[in-house]
Amino acid sequence: DNFFTYACDDDAIRVGCRVTVPFVGQGKRTGYVFAVGDEPPQNLDGKKIRFVAEVDASRSVSEDAVRIAEWMRRRYFCRYIEAISCFAPAGAASNRKKKRQSALEASGVSEASVLPPELTQEQTIALARVTPYVEQERYGVFLLHGVTGSGKTEFYMRVAAAVAARGRQVIVLVPEISLTPQVVGRFIGRFGSDRVAVLHSKLSAGERFDEWTRIRNGETDIVIGARSAVFAPLENIGAVIVDEEHETTYKSDMAPKYDTVEVAIKRAARARGLVILGSATPSIISMHRAETGLYQLLTMKKRYNATPLPKARVVDMRRELEQGNRSIFSSELHARMEIALSERKQIILFLNRRGYSPFISCRKCGYVMRCAECDISMTYHKQEERAICHFCGKRVPVPEVCPACGSGYLRYFGVGTEKVEELTREIFPDAAVGRLDLDTSSKKGDIHRILKDFEKGRTRILIGTQMVAKGLDFANVGLVGIIAADVGLNIPDFRSAERTFQLITQVSGRSGRGTEVGDVVVQTYAPDNYAIIAAVKHRYRAFYDTELMLRRHMKYPPFGDVVQVTVLSEDGIAASEGAEALQEEILSAFGRSEKQYILGPHRAAIPKMGDEYRYRMYIKVRPDRRRAYEKTLAVLKKKMNTGKERNCRMIIDVNPFSLM
Ligand code: ADP
Ligand code: ZN
Ligand code: ZN
Secondary structure (H helix, E strand, O other): OOOOOOEOOOOOOOOOOEEEEEEOOOEEEEEEOOOOOOOOOOOOOHHHOOEOOEEEHHHOOOHHHHHHHHHHHHHHOOOHHHHHHHHOOOOOOOOHHHHHHHHHHHHOOOOOOOOOOOOOHHHHHHHHHHHHHHHHOOOEEEEEEEOOOOOHHHHHHHHHHHHHHOOOEEEEEOOOHHHOHHHHHHHHHHHOOOOEEEEOOOOOHHHHHHHHHHHHOOOOOEEEEOHHHHHOOOOOEEEEEEEOOOOHHHEOOOOOOOEHHHHHHHHHHHHOOEEEEEEOOOOHHHHHHHHOOOOEEEEEOOOOOOOOOOEEEEEEHHHHHHOOOOOOOOHHHHHHHHHHHHOOOEEEEEOOOOOOEOEEEEOOOOOEOEOOOOOOEOEEEOOOOEEEOOOOOOEEEOOOOOOOOOOOOEEEEOOOHHHHHHHHHHHOOOOOEEEEOHHHOOOOOHHHHHHHHHHOOOOOEEEEOHHHOOOOOOOOEEEEEEOOOOOOOOOOOOOHHHHHHHHHHHHHOOOOOOOOOOEEEEEEOOOOOHHHHHHHOOOHHHHHHHHHHHHHHHOOOOOOEEEEEEEEEOOHHHHHHHHHHHHHHHHHHHOHHHHHHEEEEEEEEEEEEOOEEEEEEEEEEOHHHHHHHHHHHHHHHHHHHHOOOOOOEEEEEEOOOOOO
């Protein structure tokens, strides 16, 4: 993770070039040019400087990319090469024709030019606020808070058209391409597939490279993709549009652990372009930035077709139990499902937990089956007849007798989507049922098929995890049933209330997108929770106010960053001691009173992964300390990861998407 000096007599050399260089003891290595000068540095003997072996222009990145990579390294504690590699293409050239077809296939749309409709009043007002920025090529960040179905996508397309008309380019980011085929389809329908590049995860390395090259050569105006598309090689970015900006998929969980919205803002600022962050449930952080003037707020409160937002009812599952109903369906949900089916409406049942049962436990002695790698409870998957760890993926047969007491009383507890499907088929034998979760969509084309079956009415009830919560727009959905709204509330994470609010709002928004008001039934054991109440009543503001107050009190984002530090070692004691020593170093750098901002160190929620034991510490970094922490942690990380004294290593994640 260092800079090295080489000579080069190729005049085309510039910052961002990818080069192959001879490297002491290691043959040839690739690298990127971070600076170019005419004279050798003072401390080096010019005669000893070796020459660059090759300049690979076809994979070079822009100077902006290099500058942003420098910033990423500091912000996300990654290495230069990890940051710069985000901007560079993987793979080598492939057969072009094939690739273009697969992009079209993925969107399910063929070439068609759909004329833009007349804008609603709210859309017109929003566009008028943005237009001066487009015309004057100014930097600005807008947060579009628009209820589900208010016409946000239409607004994005207008902004994109205006930007493209000036010869500038647009990046459109969606949480996940395969789950939002409709957004992609609408952009292609409006702009034509020649002008739109779609970057999705199903592209092969070669297809990716071709698409990257096509974008860099300026052959497209619009790039659509999931989070990594924020690095698309555009020279003249006029706008970066982030749809469903609150989604957790925008935070990378691999090095570099970047936040897509932050990178989008960096890119737009350098290019003097716009950022549009759109959501029906903006993240608390984004809304707070809008409130404090960092972003400009655009609001769309009416649904395009004027259908009121769905009516949601809360069912207290504790009361159901008191009344002797042990089913996962409350009497209310059961009755509404029968009505919806008799009216030939479709139903979405949502439960954010896959598998059959989340616990395998012994009735006699209380033993709970845990993953041998991660030590967390294993989920029973009935069809596969396996116990599966949802963190590391380990799969083992379920033992016939209890490994602890030898009795035959091992049972499955709790409900996942697989069990919801089984019970639904039992109770509604005449209704065709589909299920969309990670287990049913492992093969290419699965998601497309499951969604198509539902769209065409071949399935009447669709059961799923958060995969059914995203931008689906099916007019015939009359009822959404949320099986257990509080699943996520008990996760120890400062965002659990926010996630719960967002998920209930998003899933509910799938109901009543046609002309009739939709129905929503929310089942919960926590009917008094503020997030659930606010979501059911469509009160974003009330939720935001309560949540912000709690965050301020607890010094959580947006009032600083949460920096997660994980110390790993194959030796459990070394990991624990390494984490303790780290805390001591931090306290000696910042003073003992800093302890109040540090949680831990303690064993991680997943105490072991692979061969390594994990200890965790969370630091609440206040804004005025950010720079100091960036420096201190970078030094400590380097020391631990390269030092020999302990066999520990350290991973840092700034505002991680999960505290597990
Ligand atoms: P959102 O992205 O906010 O959920 P969409 O952009 O999907 O909303 O709009 C909801 C529906 O209303 C879509 O079917 C869309 O085609 C339609 N729609 C949005 N704006 C207009 C408009 N100005 N004229 C006609 N139809 C519109
Ligand atoms: Zn595991
Ligand atoms: Zn037992």
